[in-house]
Amino acid sequence: TRPIIIDCDPGHDDAIALILACASPSLDIKAVTTSAGNQTPEKTLNNALRILTLLGRNDIPVAGGALKPLARELIIADNVHGESGLDGPSLPDPGFDPVGENAVELMARVLRESDRPVTLVPTGPLTNIALLLATHRELADKIERIVLMGGGAETGNWSPAAEFNIYVDPEAADIVFRSGIPVTMCGLDVTHRAQIMDEDIERIRAIGNPVSDVVAGLLDFFMIYHRDPKWELAGAPLHDPCTIAWLLKPEIFTEQDCWVGIETKGEYTQGMTVVDRYQLSGKPANTTVLFDVDRQGFVDLLAESMHFYG
Ligand code: BDR
Numbered sequence: 001t002r003p004i005i006i007d008c009d010p011g012h013d014d015a016i017a018l019i020l021a022c023a024s025p026s027l028d029i030k031a032v033t034t035s036a037g038n039q040t041p042e043k044t045l046n047n048a049l050r051i052l053t054l055l056g057r058n059d060i061p062v063a064g065g066a067l068k069p070l071a072r073e074l075i076i077a078d079n080v081h082g083e084s085g086l087d088g089p090s091l092p093d094p095g096f097d098p099v100g101e102n103a104v105e106l107m108a109r110v111l112r113e114s115d116r117p118v119t120l121v122p123t124g125p126l127t128n129i130a131l132l133l134a135t136h137r138e139l140a141d142k143i144e145r146i147v148l149m150g151g152g153a154e155t156g157n158w159s160p161a162a163e164f165n166i167y168v169d170p171e172a173a174d175i176v177f178r179s180g181i182p183v184t185m186c187g188l189d190v191t192h193r194a195q196i197m198d199e200d201i202e203r204i205r206a207i208g209n210p211v212s213d214v215v216a217g218l219l220d221f222f223m224i225y226h227r228d229p230k231w232e233l234a235g236a237p238l239h240d241p242c243t244i245a246w247l248l249k250p251e252i253f254t255e256q257d258c259w260v261g262i263e264t265k266g267e268y269t270q271g272m273t274v275v276d277r278y279q280l281s282g283k284p285a286n287t288t289v290l291f292d293v294d295r296q297g298f299v300d301l302l303a304e305s306m307h308f309y310g
C-alpha cells in the first residue's frame with residue numbers, strides 16, 4: 001500500500017476524490033487536511049468531516065489548515081460549489097472532531113512518524129503544502145511526490161491564464177513547484193478530458209448504495225455549472241479525482257515531464273502555470289504533466305469503486 005495525505009477543499013470533486021481514495025485498498029490514507037478555497041476554511045473542514053463520516057472513516061485524522069492564502073485575500077468558488085461548498089445531496093453531520101493539531105502540524109507528524117516516504121495529494125490551493133515545505137525543510141525527503149490538481153498548459157478556468165487552485169494562492173504554488181520534490185500536475189489539460197456524462201451519473205446512481213447515491217447527487221449539482229456552453233464540454237470535468245486515478249492507474253494517462261513555472265507577478269497572468277512543453281527554457285523538468293486520459297477507463301474506475309460501499 002502507498003501512504004498518502006490528502007489536502008483538499010471539499011468541494012464536489014474533492015469529495016469524490018476522497019470517496020475514490022477510501023475505496024482503494026492500495027492507498028493508505030494517513031491524514032486528511034483541509035485548505036481554504038472552494039469555500040471558507042470552516043466549511044471545507046466541516047465538509048471533509050461530513051464525507052469521512054458518511055464513509056465510516058472516523059479513524060482518519062483530520063486537521064484544518066491556513067485561513068487564507070500566503071499573501072492574498074481568499075477567493076471562494078461558491079458559484080461552482082454552492083453555499084455549503086457541497087450543495088446537492090444530503091450528507092450526515094460530522095460524527096467526529098478534527099485532531100488538536102493544525103494541517104501543517106499533522107502533516108509534519110505523519111511524515112516524521114512514517115518509515116516510508118509519503119505521497120502528498122493536494123486538490124485545493126497549495127497554501128498548507130507551501131507552509132509545510134517552508135517550515136519543515138528537514139522533512140522534504142520524507143515526501144515521495146506531490147500529486148496535485150491545479151494549473152493547465154493550454155488554458156485557465158478562473159482567468160484566461162489561470163486555473164482556480166493556482167490562481168487563489170500563486171505564491172504557495174511557486175514554493176511547491178520550485179521545491180525540488182517531484183510533482184505530478186493534473187491540470188485542466190487532462191481534467192477537461194476526464195468528463196463525466198449524464199449516462200455515467202445514471203450508471204453510478206444505479207449501483208444504489210448510500211455512497212453511490214451521494215456521488216450521483218454531487219455530480220448532478222456539479223454538472224449545473226458546467227452545462228454553460230461556453231465551456232465547450234459535453235459533461236462535467238472531474239478535476240480532483242484525476243490525482244487519485246493517476247496513483248491507481250497511471251497507464252490510462254498520457255504524461256510528459258516538463259519544466260513548470262508559476263506566474264506570480266503578471267499583469268494578466270497571475271497564477272498561470274507556464275509549461276515548457278518544447279524545452280525552450282533550458283530549465284530541467286520539475287513536473288510530470290498529465291495531458292490526456294482514457295475517459296472510459298477513468299469512468300469505469302470511478303463507477304467500479306462504488307461497489308466497495310455495498
Ligand atoms: C479546481 O477548483 C475547484 O473548484 C475544484 O475543486 C478543483 O480542485 C478546478 O479548477
Ligand code: CA
Pocket residue numbers: 008009010011013014038123124240
Ligand atoms: Ca478542489
